[in-house]
Amino acid sequence: MYHAIVKRIARKNFLRVNEKDFGALLADCAPDIHHRFGGSHALGGERHDKEALARWFDRLGRLGPHLTLTVEDVWVKGLPNDTTIIVRWSATDELPDGSPYRNRGVHIVKMRWGKVTEIDAHEDSQAVAGNLSRQAAMGVAEAAADPIVS
Secondary structure, eight states: HHHHHHHHHHHHHHHHHHHHHHHHHHHTTTEEEEEESSSTTTTTTEOOOOHHHHHHHHHHHHHOOOOOOOOEEEEEEEEEEEEEEEEEEEEEEEETTTTTEEEEEEEEEEEEEEEEEEEEEEOOOHHHHHHHHHHHHHHHHHGOOOOOOO
């Protein structure tokens, strides 16, 4: 029963990204959340607290206003004191010039007593970097910004 509830929460959280409901996502995170997103670009790097993660989510929302994540599979392992969630997803977006963006990936999420403690995103970081480079070339300055790290 616990695993079914956690799967439902994981799917809902990916819908929250689509809806840009980042406040609800952050409410489920521990204060010292550890977030990793691969690549050396505006969305890459590591964050170690909710404040930095909030700034990262805000940036994600600005750089991917039409980003849509589709959950393909969710696996849950563990008990409430040490839960691991693996989410396989696909992503679509539309760049400012109308060209499409596609990506696929896996998130590994750690949760303890109902709070997310780690988010480790594994996606095609070259696809992300290419997307951001195209946006920067179109005049989206934030696409070329330094990563948000803490």
